Amino acid sequence: MNDHHKTFIAFVKLGHFLRQFVTSETPTDERSQKLDDAITLSRHKNGWFTRENVVHSLKSWGELLTEENLSAWLVSYDLNKNSPKTVALIMAGNIPLVGFHDFLSVLITGNKVLVKLSSNDNVLILFLNSYLCSIEPVFKETIEIVDGKLKGFDAVIATGSNNTSRYFEHYFSKGPHIIRKNRNSIAVLTGNESKQQLNALGEDIFRYYGLGCRSVSKVFVPEEYDFATLFEAIYPYHPIVDHDKYANNYDYNKAVYLMSEFKILDNGFLILKEDKSYSSPIASLFYERYKNLDSLKERLATDSNELQCIVGEHVTKEEIAFGLTQKPSLSDYADNIDTVDFLLRT
Known part of the structure; x- marks a missing residue:
């Protein structure tokens, strides 16, 4: 089994674990208990991260991370075109797991990821990283969480405010980058x-x-x-x-x-x-x-x-039905920039 297939299967297993977790009233094993503890800790660190909202995010990811959904998402890309690289991620922390789509995109396209977490959301991502590394050792070589200065990367995806985006543009504009602003x-x-x-x-x-x-x-x-x-x-x-x-x-x-x-x-x-x-x-x-x-x-x-x-309804071609903005599909990209396409072209 090659590394790409191992990565794919690991995310499918993560989806299965998350679906089991959100349907169980109490933790059923050690890993479930650790996720339960992570949810509690994330609330202590960030008062906006109520259990209801964190579980909503976990449930959404559990529904997305299936073999069928991942395959349907990736079928329109040629992953063999990827040139393996190290991608720095500067994550936001406004809502639970807001940076996870970028994290998934970098890894599933066959790249290494260098992650700079937001202090507002540094518990849940660390748990999911720990879970992935425990079920698939290849992630220990492809994921690095960084506290200090980012260095040794080939491309960067940075998410922040309109103010921080100017800072990001200054520091990262020379290399391949996606820099997201307020929307x-x-x-x-x-x-x-x-x-x-x-x-x-x-x-x-x-x-x-x-x-x-x-x-x-x-x-x-x-x-x-x-x-x-x-x-x-x-x-x-x-x-x-x-x-x-x-x-x-x-x-x-x-x-x-x-x-x-x-x-x-x-x-x-x-x-x-x-x-x-x-x-x-x-x-x-x-x-x-x-x-x-x-x-x-x-x-x-x-x-x-x-x-x-x-x-809306019958307003624009791009409209989303009422009640579905917080249930994006895997192909609903932030700022409407195709992250996978960017990674494969870089």
């Missing part, structure tokens, strides 16, 4: 949505407390849109305000808006503010009214480099 996701409503669709939109807004680039941070609505329908549909998500960090952001942003005399809509756990920007603060959702859907489509096409997901 936001939006929803386009027409007023014809069902209550079920609007309820599902709540998942797109509130999952991971809105901290992901796939989290809906703004909605576009018709000029006469009545937000009472939306508020009613998303009311089941109101327990989110019981989370201390979310509640603190809700209280703070509401106070700022009120002191600034901004006109806001408020339902006790989400603040709606009319704003041209795509990026809204935690516990806030920006909205903008549109007169003409065709004009809005043109604007969204122009601003495509700022957007990750567009949620």
